Amino acid sequence: MKKVLAIVLMLAMVLSVVGCQANDNANVEPTQAPAASDAPATTEPTAAPVDSTEPAETKGSVYYLNFKPEADAAWQALAKEYTELTGVPVQVVTAASGTYEETLTAEMDKSSMPTLFQCGNEASLATWGDYCLDLKDTDVYKEMSTDDFNLFGENGEVYCIAYCYESYGLIVNKALLEKAGHQVSEITNFETLKAVVEDITARKDELGFSAFSSAGLDSSSSWRFSGHLTNLPLFYEFRDDNVTSQPATVTGKYLDNFKNIWDLYINNSTCAPSDLPSKTAGDSEAEFAQGKAVFFQNGSWEYNTLVNDLGMNKDDLTMIPIYCGVEGEEKAGLCSGTENCWAVNSKASEDDIQATLDFMYWVVTSESGTKMMADEFGPCPFKSAAEPENVFCKAAADYAAAGNYTVTWDFTYTPNVETWRDGIVAALTQYSAGTGSWDDLVNAYVNGWAVQYQNQ
Numbered sequence: 001m002k003k004v005l006a007i008v009l010m011l012a013m014v015l016s017v018v019g020c021q022a023n024d025n026a027n028v029e030p031t032q033a034p035a036a037s038d039a040p041a042t043t044e045p046t047a048a049p050v051d052s053t054e055p056a057e058t059k060g061s062v063y064y065l066n067f068k069p070e071a072d073a074a075w076q077a078l079a080k081e082y083t084e085l086t087g088v089p090v091q092v093v094t095a096a097s098g099t100y101e102e103t104l105t106a107e108m109d110k111s112s113m114p115t116l117f118q119c120g121n122e123a124s125l126a127t128w129g130d131y132c133l134d135l136k137d138t139d140v141y142k143e144m145s146t147d148d149f150n151l152f153g154e155n156g157e158v159y160c161i162a163y164c165y166e167s168y169g170l171i172v173n174k175a176l177l178e179k180a181g182h183q184v185s186e187i188t189n190f191e192t193l194k195a196v197v198e199d200i201t202a203r204k205d206e207l208g209f210s211a212f213s214s215a216g217l218d219s220s221s222s223w224r225f226s227g228h229l230t231n232l233p234l235f236y237e238f239r240d241d242n243v244t245s246q247p248a249t250v251t252g253k254y255l256d257n258f259k260n261i262w263d264l265y266i267n268n269s270t271c272a273p274s275d276l277p278s279k280t281a282g283d284s285e286a287e288f289a290q291g292k293a294v295f296f297q298n299g300s301w302e303y304n305t306l307v308n309d310l311g312m313n314k315d316d317l318t319m320i321p322i323y324c325g326v327e328g329e330e331k332a333g334l335c336s337g338t339e340n341c342w343a344v345n346s347k348a349s350e351d352d353i354q355a356t357l358d359f360m361y362w363v364v365t366s367e368s369g370t371k372m373m374a375d376e377f378g379p380c381p382f383k384s385a386a387e388p389e390n391v392f393c394k395a396a397a398d399y400a401a402a403g404n405y406t407v408t409w410d411f412t413y414t415p416n417v418e419t420w421r422d423g424i425v426a427a428l429t430q431y432s433a434g435t436g437s438w439d440d441l442v443n444a445y446v447n448g449w450a451v452q453y454q455n456q
Contacts, residue, residue, distance in 0.1 A: 060355030061089040065107055065114035067340065069097050070305055071376045078372050082362060088355050097220040097281060101418055104128075115348045115356040119160045120339030121412040122246065123456065125151050132159035133346040133353060140360040146381045149338050160341035163364070164377035167319065167334040167396040168228055168299030171306075175316040176294045180207055184318060190260055190325035200294060201268040211268040213293035216279030217429050224281075224297055225262070225428060226421035230445070231335060231411040232324050233258045238410050246413040248453045252446040257324035259438055265297070266432050273432040285310075297322065300378050300392035319395040321407070333399035337409030340377065416452035423448040 066075050072094040079090035093114070095103035100118060107114050108131065119128050134157040135141040141158055144150075149162035172184060180200050187193050197211040204210050215225060233254035237243075240253070266273040270287045288296035289310035296302075300319070306312045321332040344356055363369035364382040374386035378393040400406060414420050423444035430436025 060349065060351030060353070061091070062116060062352070062356045062359045063091045063093070063112065063114045064116040064356075064359075065100075065104060065118070066092055066094040067100050067118040067120075068301065068376075069094055070301060074304075074372050074376050078363065078369060081368055082359060086358075088359065090359060098223055099219075101127075113345055113348060115345050115352045116360065117343055117345065118339075118341065119151065119343040120341045121414075121417070122151070123412075123415065123417055125159060126456070128343065129153065129159060131343070131345050131347055132157075133344040134158060135161055135344065138357050138361075140357060140364060143361065143364050143382045143384065145383050145385070149341070149381065151341055160343045162338045162341050162381055164340050164373065165336065165338050165379045165381070166300050166340065166377070167336040167392060168297070169319045169321050169334045169395075171288065171296040171298055171302060171392065172318050172320055173288065173291065173294050173296075173312075173316055174318060175313070176209055176291060180294065184320060187320055187323070188330050190257075190323040190329065193323045194264055197264055197268045197295070209291060210270045210293050211295055212265050212270070213284040213287040213296045214269055214271045214279040215262075215265040215276060215297070216281060216284050217276045217425055217432070218278060218280045221279065221281035221284060222425045222428075223421065226424040227411050227414075227417075228299075228335065229261065229297070229322070230258065230421075230424060231409060232261070232322060232326075232407070233445075234410040234413070235335075235407050236326050238413075243410075243413075246415065246453070248450065250446060250449045252442055254324075254326065255442055255445060257326055259441075261322060261324040262428070269293075274434070276432050277429050300390055300396070301376070303378075303390045303392050304376055314391050317391050319392045321399070321404075331404050333404035333406045334396045335407040335409065336396055337412070339409065339412060414452075415449065415456045419455075420444075420448050420452045 062079075064075065064079070066072060072092070075092045075094070079092045082088065083090050093107070101124075104114070104117055117128075117131075119125055119132060125132070132153075134153070136156075136158045141161060144161060147158075149165070150158055151160035153159050174184060177184065177196075180196075180203070182196050182199070187196055200207065200209075200211040216222070217225070233252065234250065236254045236257070237250060237252075238247075241247075266276065270292050271279060284296060285298075285302070285305065287293050289306055289312055303314075303317075306317065307314050319334060321329070321334055323329050323332070326332075342360065344353060344360075346353075348356070363373065364380070365384045370380075370382075370384055370386040373380045374388040378388045378390045379385070424441070427436060427441040427444040431438055431441055
């Protein structure tokens with residue numbers, strides 16, 4: 001089934017993706033957080049304003065707990081527009097990076113629960129399935145162009161619908177790479193990546209920049225490695241073993257390959273390995289945007305921020321696969337998939353449920369909604385979806401069109417996701433600082449998986 005999904009994803013990207021467009025919402029400043037009694041204790045949320053003179057005929061309201069901090073401004077602007085258009089109050093609260101599950105848990109304990117929330121993998125569905133409305137007969141579900149990335153109940157219920165596809169890899173500043181005397185076309189596997197990276201490091205004082213932006217292990221950044229980078233050894237192990245559902249154990253067969261790329265990151269970076277625990281996602285992003293590094297591990301969701309917010313030239317940017325020394329990786333494409341799935345709270349009032357479904361339908365069919373979705377998220381699986389102009393999505397499509405295999409998102413199988421990842425981060429932190437061994441990482445990865453599988 002995973003192979004089928006990968007093929008569908010490649011075809012969807014090839015058919016849906018071309019270049020990149022500025023987001024008019026990027027400069028909209030988020031409004032104030034909701035009243036203290038309703039705000040999540042662990043975050044600094046923002047909320048869209050609502051009219052104090054709500055039309056008498058208006059019933060229900062929307063409370064969306066947003067998963068992506070980088071899209072907060074766009075969601076706030078869209079919510080405000082919808083409220084002004086319809087009179088329906090729409091509140092958007094954005095969880096701080098890396099805190100979504102704990103924020104969702106806290107918010108679901110309140111009387112004013114989210115009516116729309118993120119439920120992006122089987123582990124999350126196991127936790128929140130009782131709160132997920134069956135969307136099968138809704139207008140927003142009928143607008144979908146594929147079912148391949150949705151999450152279903154045992155009896156075919158449509159509990160969570162994917163609202164975008166994404167890709168991640170190594171974002172490249174081609175202008176800096178060329179300044180260092182290299183071309184993207186040189187890099188086809190780990191060996192050639194390593195040669196280019198180490199050449200840049202050897203001349204970094206002369207060049208004025210480093211190879212990699214910081215691989216920060218602060219909570220705002222560590223998911224890039226505890227989740228996205230660990231996907232590589234998971235993907236290749238699961239591909240070998242034809243894994244199609246969550247396994248009780250993993251062997252760590254490809255952890256030497258994980259070590260290859262991690263060592264390359266931390267020894268050829270803008271900072272010393274011992275500084276990584278304090279380096280944030282914002283630090284890494286800024287280093288790259290300011291021309292201090294050639295490579296930046298991140299995803300297609302970074303396009304709008306890098307180009308429209310931080311002023312990078314889209315023509316200087318591309319994305320290449322994360323190579324780690326696996327045999328045949330010359331034919332690898334980008335890591336592509338989604339955990340971006342909407343769920344509607346079945347425990348909300350009927351009026352709030354209907355208001356939420358109406359808002360979702362407007363988002364995926366209106367000119368304003370589809371433009372925002374394309375600009376912020378790239379390819380979206382809806383009949384009226386706008387075509388994104390995102391060079392990273394285009395790179396994913398180009399690799400797929402060339403016949404390269406897609407590295408699917410197998411980290412979605414992770415048991416007790418946050419707890420398992422915490423163990424990975426702790427081991428990486430100690431290893432990078434020289435206070436721990438790689439064996440600690442192997443233990444966190446292999447034994448940690450088995451323990452969390454039993455505990456879930």
